[in-house]
Amino acid sequence: MKRTIIIAILSFIVGSLIFFFVGRATINTKTVYVKGETVNGSVEDRQLVPVKETTPDKPLLPTKEIEIQYRDTGSIVVQVVDTAAIIENYIKKRSYNLVAFDNKENGKLLLFPTVQYNELTGLDYQFTPVQREIYKVSTWQPFVSGSYSTLNYVSLGAGVFYHKVGFEYQYQIGFNHTNNGHSFGLKYKF
Structure with missing residues (x-):
């Protein structure tokens, strides 16, 4: 259990750093x-x-x-x-x-x-x-997420938005002898 939490936290940190630098490298300017x-x-x-x-x-x-x-x-x-x-x-x-x-x-x-x-x-x-x-407009906008479920799962995730469409990965940690899991998500900004 301890090893799984360490892997989840390290994955979260590495993913956050990758998305941070990708987001910083792809900034466009818009003049109005x-x-x-x-x-x-x-x-x-x-x-x-x-x-x-x-x-x-x-x-x-x-x-x-x-x-x-x-x-x-x-x-x-x-x-x-x-x-x-x-x-x-x-x-x-x-x-x-x-x-x-x-x-x-x-x-x-x-x-x-x-x-x-x-x-x-x-x-x-x-x-x-x-x-x-x-205006500075990022083509790629990274994000991180965290959540808790009433089914005794804690999720740590990260993702990226490309313009208005986003992709997210979450690692779900289960408590009370439940299984750990992965979650993938697709998002859209209005």
């Missing part, structure tokens, strides 16, 4: 990108001051063609600067929708600038951050 809470806001007016202003040497101005009538020579067509088009362009309010970036590493940044009177009059934004989370 989780979207954070979206932040909306506006840039303050005092920050919308130009950093640099330049005037081109030869500006491109809108032109229009006009026909000039002369009594003695007839008519000629002349191109002149269209002042009305310049004024219309100056007073027009333009709103834009720009995607600054949209990727898995940083998230998504949308910009909503507004331009009127040749100035940036507003800049709203919407930012949705992304957080990268790395």
Whole structure:
């Protein structure tokens, strides 16, 4: 009886060590990108001051063609600067929708600038951050077990899960002059 208990304990320890090292050697990592809470806001007016202003040497101005009538020579067509088009362009309010970036590493940044009177009059934004989370997932997951039965059996066991399917071995020690035995089991994790 004493020899059987020693064999069971040694088998349990050896099996546990084997499954421990097999489990440690087969760890995979899983990367998940989780979207954070979206932040909306506006840039303050005092920050919308130009950093640099330049005037081109030869500006491109809108032109229009006009026909000039002369009594003695007839008519000629002349191109002149269209002042009305310049004024219309100056007073027009333009709103834009720009995607600054949209990727898995940083998230998504949308910009909503507004331009009127040749100035940036507003800049709203919407930012949705992304957080990268790395999980370690074991392909092989070892386990040990112990149990007692009301039929006067004590069981020591070990096993391994491969993903969700597991296999278990138990050595059953009987008391009160009952036989010792072995048990094999198949398990499934939900």
